[in-house]
Amino acid sequence: MVGTHGRVDAEAIGTPIGRRVVLGMLGLGVAGILGGARVQDALNTVLSPLEAADPTGLSQLIPAAGGFRIYSVTGSLPSSSPADYRLTVGGMVDRPLTLTLADLKSMAPTTLVKDFQCVTGWRVPMVHWTGVKLSTVLDEAGVQPGGAALRFESFDGTYTESLTIDQGRRPDVLVAYEMLGAPVTRQHGGPVRMYVAPMYGYKSCKWLSKISVVSKVEAGYWERFGYDIDGWVGRSNGRSDKATT
Amino acid sequence: MAEATKRPPEPASSPAAERAGVSDGALGPRRASSQATPKAAALQLLRFDVAERVVHWANAILFAILMATAGVLYLPPLSAAVGRRQLVVTIHVYAGLILPVPLVLGIVGRRWGRRLRSDLRRLNRWIPEDRVWVRRRGWRPERVTGLKQGKFNAGQKLNAAFTGGAMLLMLATGSIMHWYKPWPLSWRTGATFVHDWVAIALFFTITGHILFAFSDRESLDSMWSGNISRAWAKKRAPKWLDEELAKSRAAASRDAPST
Secondary structure, three states: OOOOOOOOHHHHOOEOHHHHHHHHHHHHHHHHHHHHHHHHHHHHHHHHHHHHOOOOOHHHHOOOOOOOOOOOOOOOOOOOOOOOOOEEEEEOEOOOEEEOHHHHHHOOEEEEEEEEEOOOOOEEEEEEEEEEEHHHHHHHHOEOOOOOEEEEEEOOOOOEEEEEHHHHOOOOEEEEEEEOOEEOOOOOOOOOEEEEOOEOHHHOOOOEEEEEEEOOOOOOOHHHHOOOOOOEOOOOOOOOOOOOO | OOOOOOOOOOOOOOOHHHHHOEOOOOOOHHHHHHOOOHHHHOOEEEOOOHHHHHHHHHHHHHHHHHHHHHHHHHOHHHHHHHOOHHHHHHHHHHHHHHOHHHHHHHHHOOOOOHHHHHHHHHHHOEOHHHHHHHHOOOOOHHHHOOOOOOOOOHHHHHHHHHHHHHHHHHHHHHHHHHOOOOOOHHHHHHHHHHHHHHHHHHHHHHHHHHHHHHHOHHHHHHHHHOEEEHHHHHHHOHHHHHHHHHHHHHHHHHHHHHO
């Protein structure tokens, strides 16, 4: 049983199953990287309807089975009651505004039914959004000459986002107070959030508290970590998702 | 260090006793009761040396950090409760990059890696008894009573191979996800797909590993102290016990003429 010198024989006998398991896993892994996107699409097709009808939320545990994932960059979810909520509009404007939720609701509402696409890959189809066109709010405040960009701030105290004025004036860019047919929940960025339909989710600032008109675009929170400033769905961040417009 | 305190230096040509790992040094709490004679001390076998134990617990801590941060990134209620996404991502990425380091350091050390390398060879190789273990579904010990198993059973061998393969896959796919710029979108989605499912599998294998450890406290204790009793080895790893005894006899017979 024992070699007189060198390694103990007992270690060297037998079939190297361990190595085969590792090599087999690496082969499956490569196949998964190359072909996983197609499998994932098929899974999403099967699982999305299940997920939509699942009251337990357990299906959220399945990778990318659809549905929203809640991303927050600060400690706990920020909170503001509908009664206390204020949206300020300032910077290079003729009439700085402080709007309550009631003020926003008194402006002409717009409803959109569009997909929500996250830059990390998940997509929620046909989400109902209701709010005020951002262009309506901008017209109310009066953009001064030289005001070329917008800066959005969240009342989480950290998150910021940006758009050019032209992007912000698109008819599918909303200051949203309803989502999924109900007031925007705290998790989803309520009481009021942005919805920038043609762009990835990170462009739609949650817990919106302030819109400033500025002279040039300032990179937002995730953009300082490498995301594209012009976050068009399917035409940025190296992704080719189907457009959400 | 277990081996350093064991016995006076032997001739360089016969490190057999060291390999045999029959511990009669001052190791672990059990030794107190068996201090009387060197023979009684040999009732303890060295199962894992210091390097192996350090690597094991470094892995355990890193896996715990990875699973905790993964949960926060992945499960919506936890994401919402903890937030701080950028910080959590940073911790997860660094813990992932550090994960292979203790294992690699443990393997490459010419002296301190000897036992770890030897155990990895044992984990790699399957003897006929291992197939019997699988057939009898030997994760219930009573089903494999009397089976002449080596130092590791087939379940431990499968777990080690799976965990090793998973570490490589998670490192590769995690890197594609984090440094995503050079890769085509379908590879990024595929890498995320692999990362997600391997993570779920790891959650179950690690949970299983911990449950098995707690179902055999002596085995778990030996991951702290390094030592395990002959009685345990006789029950759970009889072939290994035979090897150890043969080695210590061989070492003793070589030592005898010089004393």
